[in-house]
Amino acid sequence: MTSIVRNQWYVAAYGREVGRELFSRTVCGESILFWRTEAGDVTAMSDRCVHRRFPLSQAPSHLVGDAVVCGYHGFTYGADGGCVAVPGQTRVPRTARLKAYPVVEQDSFVWVFIGEAEKAEVTAIPRAPWLDQEGWTTVSGMEPLAARASLLVDNLMDLSHETYLHGGYIGTPEVAETPITTEVDDEAGIVYVSRHMADAECPPFYATSTGLQGRITRWQDIEFVPPCLYKLHSRIAPVGSVPNPDGTDPDAFHVEVVYAITPETESSTHDFWAVARDFALDDEGVSAFLRENNRTVVLQDVVALDVLEQVLAGEPDGYQELSINIDTGGLAARRLIARLAGEGAGVAPAVGR
Amino acid sequence: MNDMLGGERVLRVNWLPGSDRLVGRCHCGAETEAEDPVQMWEWLLAHPDHSAGGAGSPDPVGELPPPPAHVITDPAVVRSRTPVLV
Ligand code: FES
Ligand SMILES: [Fe+2]
Ligand SMILES: [Zn+2]
Numbered sequence: 001m002t003s004i005v006r007n008q009w010y011v012a013a014y015g016r017e018v019g020r021e022l023f024s025r026t027v028c029g030e031s032i033l034f035w036r037t038e039a040g041d042v043t044a045m046s047d048r049c050v051h052r053r054f055p056l057s058q059a060p061s062h063l064v065g066d067a068v069v070c071g072y073h074g075f076t077y078g079a080d081g082g083c084v085a086v087p088g089q090t091r092v093p094r095t096a097r098l099k100a101y102p103v104v105e106q107d108s109f110v111w112v113f114i115g116e117a118e119k120a121e122v123t124a125i126p127r128a129p130w131l132d133q134e135g136w137t138t139v140s141g142m143e144p145l146a147a148r149a150s151l152l153v154d155n156l157m158d159l160s161h162e163t164y165l166h167g168g169y170i171g172t173p174e175v176a177e178t179p180i181t182t183e184v185d186d187e188a189g190i191v192y193v194s195r196h197m198a199d200a201e202c203p204p205f206y207a208t209s210t211g212l213q214g215r216i217t218r219w220q221d222i223e224f225v226p227p228c229l230y231k232l233h234s235r236i237a238p239v240g241s242v243p244n245p246d247g248t249d250p251d252a253f254h255v256e257v258v259y260a261i262t263p264e265t266e267s268s269t270h271d272f273w274a275v276a277r278d279f280a281l282d283d284e285g286v287s288a289f290l291r292e293n294n295r296t297v298v299l300q301d302v303v304a305l306d307v308l309e310q311v312l313a314g315e316p317d318g319y320q321e322l323s324i325n326i327d328t329g330g331l332a333a334r335r336l337i338a339r340l341a342g343e344g345a346g347v348a349p350a351v352g353r
Numbered sequence: 354m355n356d357m358l359g360g361e362r363v364l365r366v367n368w369l370p371g372s373d374r375l376v377g378r379c380h381c382g383a384e385t386e387a388e389d390p391v392q393m394w395e396w397l398l399a400h401p402d403h404s405a406g407g408a409g410s411p412d413p414v415g416e417l418p419p420p421p422a423h424v425i426t427d428p429a430v431v432r433s434r435t436p437v438l439v
Contacts, residue, residue, distance in 0.1 A: 179368035185360040192357050221357065314427035325375060328366050328390040335394065 003148060004028045004263045005227040005340045007115030009125045011260035011272050014140065015105050018042050022068065024057030026264050028114040032101060033057050037066045037079050044101035044112050045081040049073075051096075108132040108140070108274070109260060126229040130256040130276035137281045139291035140274035143298050147309035149227070149263040152271060153337070155301055156230050156259055157193065157330035159220055165304055169297050174200035174218070182328040189336055193222040193329035199239050205293050206236045209286050210253040210279065215239050217252075222329065226336040232257040254278045257294075267309060273298050364397045366390070379403065 012027050013034060023034045024047045033047035033056050047057050054061070054072035061071035067084060068077045075096065076085040083096035102113040102120035108131040113120035130136045145152060155161065162171035174197045183192040197218040206212065219235035237252035244250075260272035275294050280286040312319070323331060356365065365378045377393045378384045383403045387393045392409030 179370050181357075181368065182366040183356065183358045184364045185358045186362045186364065188358075188360050190358065194357055314425050314429065316424055316426050320421075323389070323391050325368050325373065325388075325390060328368070328375065328393070331390055331394055335398075 003150060003266060003341075004114075005337060007113075007119045007123065007343075008227055008340065009104070009111045009113050009120070009123060010228050010262045011109045011270075012044070012103075012112040012262065013110040014142070014272075015042070015108055015110055018110055020063060022057045022061060022063065024055065025270070027112055027270075028263050029265050030114065031055070032112060033068070033098075034103075034110065035063060035068070041079075042103050042105055042110050043079045043081075044103040044110075045077065045098040046100075048098075049075050050083065050098065051075045051086075056098075108138070109272070126225040128229065128231060128256070128258045128274070130278075131258060131274050133276075135281070136256070136276045136278055137287060138274055138276040139287050139294065140272070141291070141295055141298075142273070143271045143295070143302050144264075145269040145271045145302050145305060146267070147269060147305040148267050148312075149261050149269045150334070150337070151305045151308055151312075152259075152261050152269055152301070153224075153226075153230075153333050154330050155305060156232075156261075157191070157222065157224060157333045158326050159195065159222070159232075160326045165300055166297050168204065169293060169300075170203050170205045172201040172203050175220075176326075180326070180329065182332060184332045184336070189226060189340070191222070191224045191226070191329055191332045191336060193220075193224075195220045202236070205290075205297070206253070206255075208293075209255075209277070209290055210236055212236065212238065212253070217241055224329075224333050226333060227340055228261055230259040230261060232259075267313065271298060271302065366393055366397070377408065 006028065010027055012025055012032065013023065017023060018034045019036050025032060031047040032044050034042060034044050036042055047055050049056055049070040049072065051070065051073055054070055056068050056070055059071060062069055066079050074087040075083055077098055078084050081098035081100035083092050086092050086096065102117055104111045104125060106125060107128045111125050113123065131138050160176040163173060163176035164171065178195050178197050181194045199215050200218045202212055202214065202216040217237045217239050221233040223231045223233065234255040234257060235252050241251040243252065254277070256276040258274045262270040262272065264270055273294060275290050362380050364380065367376045369376060373388050375387050375390060375393050376384065377387065377397050379397055379400050381400060385396055385407045387396065387408035389409055396403060396408035
């Protein structure tokens, strides 16, 4: 059975990756061609010519105005995926058309709808406004993960692993030691996990970027919108500082760590990561530091999860695992994903194990 | 800790600081304690039929069966994880 949830919006790319060059990425097992029209709009269509299956992203396929010309025999497709010209004859077969995907550019991402296109309009696209907003500076990237998406969800929902896998970067003893509160809004389909450390060591990731010395108050509030968008609201402040009753929080540094978890295939994932901050906005040194460090941390997860995927793929089905308190949020995320997967199929989800 | 989500159908699990105990609260007001998150979610998700006996039982006492071997079905995995001796 497939583990990929369909009829959902997924992040396919950053807007900056798509331009007047043909760009291809596989999302949920579907090879998709992206390009920008002369007016600047992103288009998404199947990356296989209907004639002999040549990839339209492969040179010498190319754009001419707002049309793609297949580099093999010259079938030519418009921005809606319809074929507008074939070589040597005037009649274009009616069935000569590419699957076109609903596509939206929002919050610096290119979102594509995977599933039955008519459901796109009624399906919400989750938001991460900080990534493209006045008052915030963002660094971002994407790492290929040779592991199933669910392993990255497990990884991100339980940040106690920072203490062990990311010690010396973002992990300190307090992360694994501090109890969490987990909430699930079944109607909205959100999992929220809070870990508020009142008096914690400041890891290098935050000491260097904020300049805070000594012990800190560190809040980690995870908001996961299954199946794809993960937001970590991170608050770093001097010990004892709390936000004002009106919501302002002048003594704190805020970092929004966003992950878009996009299945490439059943067993590989696009790991989009972004770090937005509300301080040192024009400090290129801080940007370079956060970019380099967060990428290092992401790659530590990638190495671990790539190995884990190999191990799981080589095991018989029904292997056992053991859940403890730190897994409360991860179990909730699994259940919501199972519910989404079951919707449309009319299947009641099992409780996450 | 304060409630973070404000919806009408929110399930909450608080891990009691200084203990291993979880406290679960359903949107209907039902509450229970447990020390296993799987059993806690089962209890919460049974709404409106939360079992009166609470969320599952603590770890079994007495003799446990020996733990199972870790079985590998794919020889490629075995080979890829065997260090090469030089
Ligand atoms: S401690 Fe989590 S896998 Fe070993
Ligand atoms: Fe990690
Ligand atoms: Zn209830």
